[in-house]
Amino acid sequence: MASSQTASTAGPLLQPGRRWWSGDGSGSDRLLSALGLLSFVALWWFGSLTSDFVPPIGEVLDAVPSFLTEEDIYADIADSLTRVVVSLAVAVFVGFWAAYLMARRGFWGLVVARYVDLAIGLPSTIAALLALFIFKRSEIGVFVVVVIACFPFVAITLRQGFLSLDRRLSEMSGVYRFGGISQIRNVTIPHLVPFTLASIRNEYAHAWRVVVIAELFAVNSGIGWRFTQAYDRFLLVDVALWLLVFIVLLLGTEYMILRPLERWVLRWRGGAQ
Amino acid sequence: MNAASTPAAGFDIDVGPVRKALAFLAAIVLGVIAWQIATWISDGWIPGIGEIIDATRDSLLAADTWEQIWITSKRILIAFVVSTAIGVAIGFASGLNRKAEAFFRPLIVIALATPDPLYVIIAILVLGTEESSGVIALTLALIPFVVTIVHGSVKARESQLDEMSAVYRLSRRRYLGQVLARQVTPALFAAARTSFAFAWKIVVLVEAISQPRGIGSEIYEQFRLLNAAEMIALALIFIVLMRLVDAIVFGGLERRLLAWAR
């Protein structure tokens, strides 16, 4: 058992003869990551050379300041952000109850499982077109599409949570007798929190992608809509700018808000896992 | 949560097939009812089940439908094979080698944060509206997912067998093939299956946007013509077909792979 501490993780001291598992760490890593980033930039630069249509990086970067001072971009950013957050919340809610029913293995759980299955297998594009058709250009369409896309994954993850909760409860109930509310507070919720957070983390990026697709087709606002506008009008610098906005927004919120939040919640709950 | 009565793991294996079939039926019946209500509420704007069934039958019989499906399937196949191959290679490399991991990480992170339509747009901008740009866009969009799965499993492998291989000085070839590959086989399978699943879903988007022929563009076309029933019919046919392929090919493979089950 002590031997599992070895080779793969530690520093330059632990070099078995062959180096085919993780080598040394530290400073060179950052350099290589920077290189990786640079290769992305290089690709872009190469693309702008070979094609008349790819805007050169310089041009795009120059356009950033004036872009950021345009007021109406923030309305669309806010729209997309709201849709992501609200849809995700609804998806978690729906997914939670779907998971609960499925974990109970009752008849309705099986029926719900079929719908979960259906929702997973529905391409977002088709859902978006349908939503556009049904809801015309109402914002509801976007919410529906994103919820349908995301709730099944939440349901699957939380179902695992419920199933493993069952096991714990039946093991414990013989020994300690927790009453109803106390049980929910002290056992059920802490147990489900990590699963919920995991599903939120996983589905956050997914929700963003689906929102863009939905906005591409179904509404006249938001980042997805901006993409179509820019692309249709051949405003290629704008396409690049909105792409940057999207990536920065997604990665920024994920690393600076979502992950710290997750860590904070888990710490407060005593790392229930 | 019936703590006492539910058995441990096992998913739906312990539920009788009759019950499952009944649930399936109930789901369909409920769905149909809900849909008909929607049709009624929307005054026929949303096509009724009858219309959809008719449209489905017509589409199934039309040769053009199958031609479109064939075109789309070829794209899916190419994108699936290439993205899985490249993704596995990168995933292995970055899972085994810290340097490779450091290098690829920013690329993969950005790729995962890029919305799907952008792959199509970029491909068109660089390659023009040729046949190949759609497939290339699709392939590129799939690679990060495969990489993530393979990389995760390679890194999560237990060090025990690595140590055994080191002590007995297995050659690199033997280690990779006999020890590592087998260990990550379930993840490789999952990566391939995921790649296929995303491929047929994203191809619809690719075709709807870039509109050369194919089921996706056909669906979009029907939508523009406001032929909702036809659109739904085509979507149904395509989805059912793809899921059948998944169940038969990957389901079958999975059973085979579990043959040496511990």
Added chain:
Amino acid sequence: MSPYIEVEGLKVSYDGEHLALDGVDMDVTENELVAVLGPSGCGKSTMLQVLSGLLRPIAGTARIDGKDMTRSSSDRPRVGYVFQDHRLLPWRTVAGNLELVLEAAGIPKAEWDVRIDRYLDILQIGQFRDAWPMRLSGGQRQRVSIARALAIDPAVVLMDEPFSTLDEVTARTMRQQLVELWQESSRTIVFVTHSIREAIFLADRVVILTKGPARLLEDVEVPIGRPRRYEDADITELESQIVDRVMGVWGYEEPAAA
């Protein structure tokens, strides 16, 4: 005669900060069976890892038959290693597992079958030659693991608490078999354990380590004649002597005499 296994001033660290071994010395003559004894987590496995070339120390030497085991060179002697968990590849048959290490050790293919049969028979698992490891019991798997270690004709056999996961009856049988094996085939064995009695039963000498960061505490000869029985009074006495000596050092306080 220079020692067959020579460990001098060995210092090992996992993370560059904390030492697992803090200057350990140990000598083993050829064909000796030496037990390495220490409390859990003291790093006794670490020494085996250095000797097998898995780990590189920060300081000190580890040699087998005069060759430096910490450098990866191709003329390092072969080492057989029996882990605490069997570490067999579940997707290869028993014979397949042995073939894998035979190939890696450079043994010509023509000899493989002979060796496989021979060592499986010695360990009384010949009938499992083509079985899948996970269909065997824990004891049988450890036997395969031992057979694998022996089949390559190693210079030394390193064993890291190989019987600690087995039930007592199986473990007793295995200990007995190990001693017989060792006597018949004259190999040098280093056997790591945390059980004092096991160490005394098996070994010519017991090397006792301190708690981590570990150093050599004592080197105890086991003057008891073979064959030994696990319940021998001699063993019990030596055991309680050792227990007295290590209790304080390993950190267990005796309750004050009433």
